[in-house]
Amino acid sequence: MTLVLCLVGAAALVALGAFALLRARWMSSFVYGGALLVCGAMFVASVQNLFAAAPAEALTLPLGLPWLGAHFRIDALSAFFLAIVNFGAAGASFYALGYGRHESAPGRVLPFFPLFLAAMNLVVLADDAYAFLLSWELMSLASWALVMAHHREGDNARAGYVYILMATLGTFALLxxxxxxxxxxxxxxxxxxRGHSPGAGVAGVVLALALMGAGSKAGLSPLHLWLPLAHPAAPSHVSALMSGVMTKVAIYAFLRIVFDLIGPAAWWWGVPVMAVGAATAVVGVLFALLHNDLKRVLAYSTIENIGVVFVALGLALAFETEGNGPAAALAMTAALFHVLNHSLFKSLLFFGSGAVLTATSERDMGRLGGLLNLMPATGLFMLVGAAAISALPPLNGFASEWLIFQAILLSPSLPSWSLKLEIPAVGALLALAAALAGACFVRLFGVSFLGRPRSEAARAAKEVDRFSLGAMGALAALCLAAGVLPGSVMDALGPIVEKLVGARMTTQAGLGWFAIAPIAESRSSYDGMLVFLFIASSALLAAVVIHRVASNATRIAPAWDCGFPDPDPATQYTPESFAQPVRRVFAGFVFRTREKVDMPAPGELRPARFELSVQDLVWDALYRPVARGVLAVADALNKLQFLTIRQYLSLVFAALVLLLLVLAVWT
Known part of the structure; x- marks a missing residue:
């Protein structure tokens, strides 16, 4: 029944997109309101299916290839990702009821928004390669159209071009x-x-292709270059869907292929997955620290979190192949938990960036500042999201990353020395990424919301509409709830984890006081509720002592200015100065920077100028030579346009003979 409801919901979303081609003043509210209702119903159905541990449902429709049809199926894994997709879609639709009123070109967004939501649902429901790839391509094309909605602004056209190229590469790898x-x-x-497992060599190739195909959509390095271009180019509610939801659909594709379809895994499969994940996490957070564009910082942060998820998936593969079921279950639980958490706090942060963009028309952090006084609710919700993504307790980001480190600490039990040596190094890189993520979001929140306004646009900012605030408030509350009650989430993930790795963690609900003990109570435990109560009571006690005991009256005085009472906002720290130490340490290793300082001579009245440019070494080392090679081959093949009919027929005959030879060797 759940499967039928979800397919009907996907069809309703497609119809809603077609209806949006009509131009009317009320169309924005109609489309977003309709998407909210449809996705809300599918979210409820998928959650009910997940908690009821319902058996898998399958359905074949007379669509697609004549001899195959279109197969759809829902099981525990797809129900979990359906819940993530539809909750994120419902949240984005609710947010867009307010944010969409400020859209300058609604006719370029409204038809493709519900189509994008339908395609993501169909990818998760597909049960054959044809339906999967067709839905995957529909998801790519709909999101590309949304990225190109404002193609005349800035570098958006280039972002759309790079995105569609990388999407084509990913689809080809999955094909x-x-x-x-x-x-x-x-x-x-x-x-x-599932009925026939490929040989060891073919299975290894499939693993590599799954990493390339799903990883290109998720943002794994070095396939990540499209993501920081495309996500900021889209409208903010679409950016939230692309970062918080579409990347999870890519993770679903990897899980479905590697843990379900490919058959028994080899011991070494976890090695490349963990290595790519750790490198992605560090690269993503380093670039997030360097950029000033609010949405681009969040996009690079998505790359970092996707790397964290793939590290956990690599750990699950390593433990599963070595026969350590409890450790594999712990790593897989941590991966799925972080998938859920990232969808929550990344959607919250993109909604917050959209609110800032609506209020100020600015995305450059260097032109913001002082927004906490002017937009207190948005500032509070952004602070919650920044703390959650920085893995600070008692929020949800800490709970899932803590579980990953608990799995890393079990690596000495593995018999393989390559894994014993790699996993501690991966753990060190994750620790570095976590520390840099904290610095990144201290920079983002401090520069954007604290201090003094750096521009007239920031000084004139006002709080946004109630729909936007409601969506951000709900996500902030869920970030806190998932961090305070992680055991409930872990127990709900049990059936999915057991399906993927053949084992599940012990039930956490019986430990009392909402505590979790992923390995054993005597070895490691965490109680989010106690941490929350301690932090809340300590903060309340400090406030009471300061305001009631230290002074009989509240005193307001200027902040200490070190003896230089200059109210000019230019005297504050800038985003560039905050990131300078990290930039100097890693320059030349991960990226190339160029700093140009124009200092006026003594007596000159013109201002000093500082210019900074950052170049991704992956682009120079990998993509630029490929682009040049493609152009050279295209120039060489251009001669084919001027052949005679006989020459064309000879080419067709040669191609036919070659294909027959390949088919004969294959069979």
Whole structure:
């Protein structure tokens, strides 16, 4: 029943997108309101299916390839990701009821927004390669259209171009992966793929293709270059969906292929997955520290968190193949928990950036400042999101990252020395990424919301509409709830984890006081409720002591200015100066920076100027030579346009013979 409801909901979203082609003043409220109702209903249905531990449902529709049809299926894994997709979609729709009123080109957004939501749902429900890839491409094209909604602004056209190229590469990799899984018989139903496991060599190639195909959409390094271009270019509620939800659909694709369809894993599979994940986490957070664009910082932060998830997935593969079921269950629980957490706090932060953009028309942190006094509710919600993504207790980001480190501490039990050596190094890189993430969001919140306004636009900021505040407030509350009650989330993930790795963690609900003990109570435990009560009571006690005991009256006085009473906002720390120590340490290793200082001579009245440019070394080392090679090949093949008919026929004949030879060798 849940499957039928979700398919009907996806069809309703497609119809809603078609209806949005009509131009009317009330169309924005109608589309976003309709998407809210449809996605809310699908969210409730998927959560009920998940908690009821319902058996898998399957359905075949007479669509697609004539001999195959379109297969759809819902099980515990797809129900979990359906819940994430539809909760994020419902939140973005509710937020857009207010934010969408400020959209300058609604006709370029409204038709594709519900289509994007429908495509993500269909990817999760698909049970054959054809339906999966068709839905995957629909998701890519709809999101590309949303990225290009404001194609005349800034570098948005280039962002859309890079995005569609990387999306094509990812789809091609997944197409090859499904082709290898289907085998010579060409049976592309997922049920048939589960029935026959490929050989060790073919399985390794499928793993690499899954990393490339799903990783390109998720933002794994070095396939991440499109993400910090495309996510900021889209409207803010779409950016929240792309960062908080679409990247999770990519993780679902990796889980479905590697942990479900490909068959038994080899011991070494966790090695490349962890290595790529750790490198992605560090690269993402370093670039987030360097940029001043509020939405681009959040996009790079998404790359970091995707790397954290893939580290946990690599740990789960390593422990599963070595027969350590409890440790594999812990790592997989941590991965899925962080998937959920990232969808919450990243959506919250993108909603907050959209509120700032609405109030100030600025995304450059260097032109913001002082917004906490002018937008107190937005500032509070952004502070919660920044603390959650920085993995500070008692919020949800800390709970999932703490579980990952608990899994890392179990690595000495592995018999493989390559894993014993790699996992501590991966743990050190994750610790570095976590510390840098804290610095990144201290910089983001401090420069944007504290201090004094740096521009007239920041001085004139006002609080945003109630729909936007309601969406941010709900997400902030959920970030706190998931951090205070992590045991409930972990227990809910148990059936999914057991399906993926063949084991599950012990039930956490019986420990009392909302505590969790992922390994054993005597070894490691955490109680989010006690931490929350301690922090809240300590803060309240400090406030009472300061205001009631230290002084009989509240006194307001200027802040200590070190003897230089200059009210000019230019005397504050800038985003560039805050990140300078990190920039100097890692320059030349991960990125290349160029600093240009124009200092006037003594007596000159013109201001000094500082210019900073950051160049991604991956672009120079990998993508630029490929682009040049493609252009060279295109120039060489340009001669094919001027052949005679005989020459064209000879080419067609040669291509046919080659394809027949390949088919003969394959069979």
């Amino acid at each position: 090859l992966a499904f082709g290898l899984l289907g085998g010579a018989d060409g049976d592309f139903g997922f049920g048939a793929m």
